[in-house]
Amino acid sequence: MSPFRAAASLVPVFALLTFTVGACSSMGDPAGAPIEAAVNGPRPVETVPTFAGTVESILQDKCQRCHSEGGIAPFPLVTYEDIHDIAALARAKVVSKEMPPWGAFDDDACKVQHKIKDDLRLTEDELAKLVGWIDNGMPRGDDALRPAAKHYLPVGLEGKTHTLTMPAPYVVAENSGKDEIRCFPIDPGFTADTWIGGTNVVPGASQVVHHVIVYVDPKGEGAAKAATAGGTSYPCFGGPNVSDPSLLLAWAPGVPPTSYGEDTGLKIPKDAKLVLQVHYHPTNASTPDQTKFELRVIEGKPSYVAQVVLLGNAEDDKGPIKLLPGADDPATGPAFVIPANVADHKESMEVILPETIQGFPLPTLSIAAVGTHMHWAGVDMKVEIERKNPTADQPAKECLIGTPKYDFNWQRGYSFDEPADKLPTAAAGDKLRFTCKYDNTMANRHVRKALAEQNKATPTEIKLGEQTLDEMCLGVLVVTRRTSLVD
Ligand code: HEC
Incomplete structure (x- = not known):
């Protein structure tokens, strides 16, 4: 041991951890990579920030992967009116660093020595511009300066070999006010040791899926737990409740596909089963979800684990x-x-x-x-x-x-x-x-x-x-x- x-x-x-890993250059396109990113050249530098010239592109980059149609946030931040109508609240949330959601910040006790991938944080410059714009009465600016719209379409895992799906939709009850953490046992059918080079999660109903974790269940105990609970899943707050679990992947909104590169893999032992754990956040409508995840299996044993x-x-x-x-x-x-x-x-x-x-x-x-x-x-x-x-x-x-x-x-x-x-x-x-x-x-x-x-x-x-x-x-x-x- x-x-x-x-x-x-x-x-x-262990529970609810979300990882996007990979020091490797072969990292795939981020999930939710904006498709029109190439259309927008450098933004104008405005002495007095306007919505069209400055603020809209900040919202696109730092807010809209969640605050747009189908995202996990409860309202969009896409149009001038969207941000105008909640400006005071938005100001408070960005100043307190509650939005965008991101736990890691330097303080006196800890200064991180490396840049972090897919950083959702507003830079000091973006924060100053957004706050300055709100404090200055939110000028709309010249529409001709508006950036092209961005659409955060999910981008799948490059080179994926397997897509594994929840056995049946799970209905998240409306307005229960209570988050639910459910485990869904899934058999990947791996009859030999299998090396995973990349992973990705495709949430079924983005508005309710707060986190996803996939555990390796080496003895295949999850299925019996679901049967005891009378269906295809069971409640599981702290972890999957199986012996010797390990983590295969973890995901939250804003996290792109993970790729370890061509010659690095994470091992799933022969005959092991998987357990998909989903943290559900109910909304005001009863919502069926059928979340999937994708794997890229590497042929043979890689040089790096x-x-x-x-x-x-x-x-x-x-x-x-x-x-x-x-x-x-x-x-x-x-x-x-x-x-x-x-x-x-x-x-x-x-x-x-x-x-x-x-x-x-x-x-x-x-x-x-x-x-x-x-x-x-x-x-x-x-x-x-x-x-x-x-x-x-x-x-x-x-x-x-x-x-x-x-x-x-x-x-x-x-x-x-x-x-x-x-x-x-x-x-x-x-x-x-x-x-x-x-x-x-x-x-x-x-x-x-x-x-x-x-x-x-x-x-x-x-x-x-x-x-x-x-x-x-x-x-x-x-x-x-x-x-x-x-x-
Ligand atoms: C990774 C997803 C994500 C990103 C990125 C994000 N938000 Fe949010 N936001 C949420 C969710 C989800 C909620 C609903 C409350 C919650 O669950 O925390 C929310 C709530 C809010 C609220 C309401 C808070 C309240 O207490 O009612 C404001 C205001 C807000 N976001 C502003 C922003 C702004 C401005 C940005 C960009 C600078 C941003 N958010 C980026 C996910 C996100």
Whole structure:
């Protein structure tokens, strides 16, 4: 058993993580790539920003992949009137960085050293222009300057070999006010070890599909769970509830297809089954959804392996991942306990990467993407590395990601926009640290909602676990390394 698995299986659960991976130049066109992108040349530089000359193209690039017909956002931001009518709210949401939804921002404790792919954030310049335009009375400008319309049409996975679909549509009840997380077992029919070079998700009903994760279910236990639940799916908040699951893919709106490149693959063991997990967000109409995902199978064994490594969730300081002492610990020593009504509780944990793995020296791992995972009380998480043998490119200390705008609904992985040889690395003896902050008070709207759904009026003490009102502190690293004999 790999030490990664051992560590992660302290709480053998992972959920809702969205990854777009690939340090490879063969990355396909992003899903939702605007088809008329080429029509628009450089935008005019306006001293007084207008809708036509400046603002419309910002909305196109940073808002419309969700805020347009068929997108997950509840209203469009396409016409002058669309933005004009909600300008005050839009101003507040962009200034507070709640929109576009994106958890990772630099702060004093964490400055990320690499650019991030498919960055949805408004740049400081875009933010200043949008806010300036609203504050200046929203001039419409000269229609002749308007950019061509963009349409975020889904673009499939290049070279896809398999499309796997939910067995039947699942109807998301209208106005239930309650998000649903369902698991759909799917048999890919792989009778030999199979290497996946690329993945993509095609949501059935975009307006209700908030996240999609596909797990590998090595023993094929999902089907029985669905049968017990009386149909083709079962509820599954924390994870797929099967033994030894691993992550194949994860997706949220705005995330393009993933490609590992020609010679890198993620392995699905022979005869394993898959479990498709969908986070549904109900709307005011009952909505049937039949989500699909696409795979590109690589012929033969690739030279590089991609793996999704889950680390964290330390319960105490006894295991391979050690919980560090914290302010609210009991006299008995470090414990993962988040007291009720504390707004800034912190849990941190560390692991030193072992010298060997399954008897072989641990190879140097390239970190292609990093994500953070907590539940509803989580508000900020950082993943840091301390390297035993730093080099000019790989500093002694590096913060790999910080998510001070963490939101359970908008979790995603953050892929580094670097060529493979410039990616951050992790090697034997390096120390990884995970620091999670929680707001377990009624001021946290997610905690309020989660408690209301359980008919509870006040926060309760939170421990590590996989239920809605439990918590996690789990780092997700998508790593690549050379294929070895153990693969
Ligand atoms: C990745 C998808 C996505 C992108 C990109 C996005 N939004 Fe949203 N937006 C949503 C969703 C979904 C909602 C509904 C509320 C929610 O679920 O958080 C929303 C809600 C809003 C709201 C209403 C918030 C409220 O509290 O009622 C505003 C205003 C808004 N968005 C503005 C913007 C602006 C401006 C941009 C671009 C600069 C943008 N959004 C980009 C998905 C997105």
